[in-house]
Amino acid sequence: MINVALPKGRLGEKAYAMMAEAGYECPSILEKNRKLTFENPEKGVRYFWVKPWDVGVYVEHGAADVGICGKDILLENTPDVYELTDLGIGKCRMCVAGPKDFFDDGRRTLRVATKFPNIASGYYESVGRDIEIIKLNGSIELAPILGLSDVIVDIVETGNTLRENHLAPLVDIVNISARFVCNKISYQFKYEEILRMNALLAGKEG
Numbered sequence: 001m002i003n004v005a006l007p008k009g010r011l012g013e014k015a016y017a018m019m020a021e022a023g024y025e026c027p028s029i030l031e032k033n034r035k036l037t038f039e040n041p042e043k044g045v046r047y048f049w050v051k052p053w054d055v056g057v058y059v060e061h062g063a064a065d066v067g068i069c070g071k072d073i074l075l076e077n078t079p080d081v082y083e084l085t086d087l088g089i090g091k092c093r094m095c096v097a098g099p100k101d102f103f104d105d106g107r108r109t110l111r112v113a114t115k116f117p118n119i120a121s122g123y124y125e126s127v128g129r130d131i132e133i134i135k136l137n138g139s140i141e142l143a144p145i146l147g148l149s150d151v152i153v154d155i156v157e158t159g160n161t162l163r164e165n166h167l168a169p170l171v172d173i174v175n176i177s178a179r180f181v182c183n184k185i186s187y188q189f190k191y192e193e194i195l196r197m198n199a200l201l202a203g204k205e206g
């Protein structure tokens, strides 16, 4: 049995659809209820729904053998897992964004609001810019509007949230998509099953 951590929400639905197409369907997962684990012994698979930010934690600790996780979260939290395949779903970019006419006055520390402090710090370190991180948990676009920060570092998918709030992407930091990740010990002990799952998923890239 392979234990698979799926991220709850939009990405999770796409991720499960890919798993099902790859031959790992589990019909009970589609029932509307509050259950968190689902298994299909015939296909040798058991699924867990977890918060997207927790997929790497479950996989690193071996509570799940494999999982599907956004590259943004992998870059931010750097869980100790193997990243096997780029699934090509959940595509977006990590950007610096701010007011359209933003001018960076290099004489003062730049205030950066973000859910991704490590990615933001790494980016600004690479360009030698001093910043102050303002860590938020969501609705990041509010920060420059209310004067809490100068810019934000956040995910941009369609760009609608930025546009509707009179903000614009200023710098692309990195492209993001969902990755198939694997626990390091499971990779040794369930090698064949995991490689088979990986190959079937890789053949279905979104």
Ligand code: PRP
Pocket: 137, 138, 139, 140, 141, 154, 155, 156, 157, 158, 159, 160, 161, 162
């Ligand atoms: C994410 C991100 C942006 C938005 C970008 O927010 O933080 O706010 O999606 O998508 P768009 O470019 O298609 O508009 P999410 O929906 O995860 O909610 P959050 O505010 O809780 O972070």
